[in-house]
Amino acid sequence: MAMDQDTPQSKAHAWLSGVALGLVALAAVMGWAASFVGLHEYGMTSMTGFSYWTAWLVPATFDGAAFACTLMTYRASIHGRSALRARLLMWGFTAVSSWINWIHQPTLETRLVAAGLPVAAVAVFDIVLLEMRADYEARTGRTKFRLRPVLLVLRWLVDRTGTTAAFRAQITAVPVHQLIGQATPAETAAPETASAPAAAPEPSLATPPAPPAPPVTATPTTEIPKAVSRGPKLPPPMVKAVQAAYTRARDKGREFTADDVHAVIKVPADKAEQIAASYSTTNGHALA
Template sequence: MRVRPRPQDGQEGETRRVGKLRKRIAEATRLRGLVRNPDLNAVEIERHRRRTLAGLWFFLALGLVFTSAGVQKFLAGKATFTDPLWWAAWTVEPMFAGLLIVLLNFEALILSHGIEPDHQWWSRLKRVLLVATLFMNVIPQLVPLFTDWDAFNPGSAFVHAIVPVIVYGLAEVIPVIQARARQAILQGYEQADQSEQVDQADHEAPSPQEGVPSPAEAALLQPRGLGPDQPPAPSPPQEPAPTQKSPTVAKRGPNLPPPMVKAVLGARSKAAAQGRELTVADVQAVINISGELAERIVADYTTNGHPVA
């Protein structure tokens, strides 16, 4: 007797069916990413377009053979195959159909770029070709109505009337299929490009403005009890200097972030261009800090009235 292995911890219910479903889910997960690939969509659209057009061209050729026989009978009349007219009559219907197909192929090209052939003779020429083919196919079938009623065949007359219309419809549809397939491919690539641009914009962080402190930097330099929008506190009154001369040690100012250093250096250069020294007001004009910190920065960037390099 064969004993089934006991499932380990965390594997309760792991049957063969569950394993198959897990494989199908993993396959579907990978297919979901591939289905959205614009290159794969373009290949699928192109493959279906070729199959569809191959079938339509085959049936269009059969219809042209049928209508060509009707047109040849109408034009040749009682001529025999030894007469050049009998042979020339076979070229009339292919010529009409070829002109129609060439016009519709160009129409498909401009339609794929969103341009309509709005010239009046564009539609007139297509209608003339259809009416001419229809007339030459139907008239020989209607002649027995006036000459020999017994020779009239309603079924043949109907087929000779409907086949030219079907051929004309196929010639109209084939260019539309080509235009729509190309439009679908270009639309898929355009959507993919837009998605890539959005993803790239999301990953790019905006660069901070030079000379303007960030909120975190401004909070570090702001004295306690004051918000970022409140004006800085006034500087305390200066104490009189002692009469006894003692060696003074310059107090170094706080370590500033690079954007603030650049702002202070710009203010110092501006003051030097005006022939004066850097002041507390100059520092507070470019950085929102208190007067005490501004004095320390001024002392750090000037010594005995001479700018520190």
């Protein structure tokens, strides 16, 4: 039941959000269109050599450049790159457009209205881009670091030491290669150095071959026989334990039996008999 109530509400919010963004974008377009008309009139009446058609190049240059910088600001922002340069150019071209709209109007009231047209368009469209970036971050989960001066000042007034330490930690957590615009270490590929072919030595400078070394004769070594059981094959730790038990039985002067085998390893009775029989020699080695 709760889901049925939430679904119309979420649809209404999405509808209102879309309508609001559309209205704000429409207001920005109308502001740019009005500024276009003013700059076109200025180019046609006040600039020498411009006709009706060529005068459209004036608003297309300044207002169009401001609009293009606005789009570049949005594109850089959603990809996590610095948009300071594009934002400065956006407001710089807007200032030029506003100044042109100011100077060619006759009265103070009309100057104020004309100068505010491009400023309103850029400011409103900048708000649209901020909302679009917030929606993008909500969908993808990519939230970038933002500086909120008012909240930062209030936090610093309440807790100066903690705020300074937290701010320092947030800044130092940003990798240096991102601050200076370099590639990440994983993206930096080591240059492949082509190995130059080795030059063949000249016959006159070639060194004579070394005399053959005398053959090395291997020193005969006496191999120590290992205790290899004729019975079941055992792992090396078990073989070592059985040999130790056999040594103790021989030191005591008695025969090595299956009970000695059972005392050190856990094997069936028949296998213990086989192991004891394999050590029934005078030196503890298997019968040949």
